[in-house]
Amino acid sequence: MRLNEYDQPVGEPVPDWSPRPLPGAVTLAGRFCRLEPLDADRHAAELHAAYRTGSDGRDWTYMAVGPFEQARDYRRYVEEAAAGSDPRHYAVIDLRDGRAVGTLALMRQDPVHGVIEIGNVMFSPAMKRRPLSTEAQFLAMRYVFDDLGYRRHEWKCDSLNAPSRTTAVRLGFTFEGVFRQAVVYKGRTRDTAWYSVTDTEWPAVGRALRAWLAPENFDDRAVQRRALAELRAAAAGG
Numbered sequence: 001m002r003l004n005e006y007d008q009p010v011g012e013p014v015p016d017w018s019p020r021p022l023p024g025a026v027t028l029a030g031r032f033c034r035l036e037p038l039d040a041d042r043h044a045a046e047l048h049a050a051y052r053t054g055s056d057g058r059d060w061t062y063m064a065v066g067p068f069e070q071a072r073d074y075r076r077y078v079e080e081a082a083a084g085s086d087p088r089h090y091a092v093i094d095l096r097d098g099r100a101v102g103t104l105a106l107m108r109q110d111p112v113h114g115v116i117e118i119g120n121v122m123f124s125p126a127m128k129r130r131p132l133s134t135e136a137q138f139l140a141m142r143y144v145f146d147d148l149g150y151r152r153h154e155w156k157c158d159s160l161n162a163p164s165r166t167t168a169v170r171l172g173f174t175f176e177g178v179f180r181q182a183v184v185y186k187g188r189t190r191d192t193a194w195y196s197v198t199d200t201e202w203p204a205v206g207r208a209l210r211a212w213l214a215p216e217n218f219d220d221r222a223v224q225r226r227a228l229a230e231l232r233a234a235a236a237g238g
Contacts, residue, residue, distance in 0.1 A: 032132035038089035050124035114151035155195040172205035208232035
């Protein structure tokens with residue numbers, strides 16, 4: 001334990017720290033998908049069509065907005081979202097056909113302390129259980145840590161949103177607790193579950209994600225050979 005001159009315990013020094021850049025309107029390319037700045041003209045119609053392939057509106061239950069029955073209403077939302085910089089919204093483009101199939105955002109940006117959150121994650125049925133959904137998250141994480149140099153990457157969700165909580169753990173985020181009655185949305189209360197990855201954890205988390213996304217981890221039917229949890233355990237040991 002580090003003590004100061006008064007014998008009080010204090011945190012480890014960060015002698016070379018300086019405020020980090022804000023996330024920008026960048027394009028991040030992967031093998032299965034790319035992230036590019038959200039744009040109503042390019043993406044709104046494709047995204048609305050992709051979301052409408054769902055059998056009902058359940059994918060929007062834990063989102064602050066939606067579902068959007070009408071394309072014009074969704075376009076209006078995209079226009080407003082794309083105009084802001086916090087959250088900084090990105091469209092997920094499926095490289096198989098060049099179509100937008102989901103969105104995510106970097107938000108609650110705190111460049112002074114190097115903290116940023118991934119949020120507004122809305123993946124269409126076309127992304128589910130496909131490698132590009134994992135790669136989209138990896139591209140955002142790599143940008144946050146390797147390009148921008150942030151110290152802490154956060155994931156927050158409704159504590160009742162079991163799929164989101166499962167995904168956070170699968171990707172390598174650590175559960176930190178629940179903030180009770182943290183948010184009111186859609187006329188109901190939300191207890192918020194908090195998760196994070198820190199810059200000291202990122203090397204192992206990143207190695208596992210890279211290994212999972214590698215071509216040799218998939219057979220000729222695109223079925224994974226090793227699970228991400230297994231690879232993450234191996235990366236942590238290495």
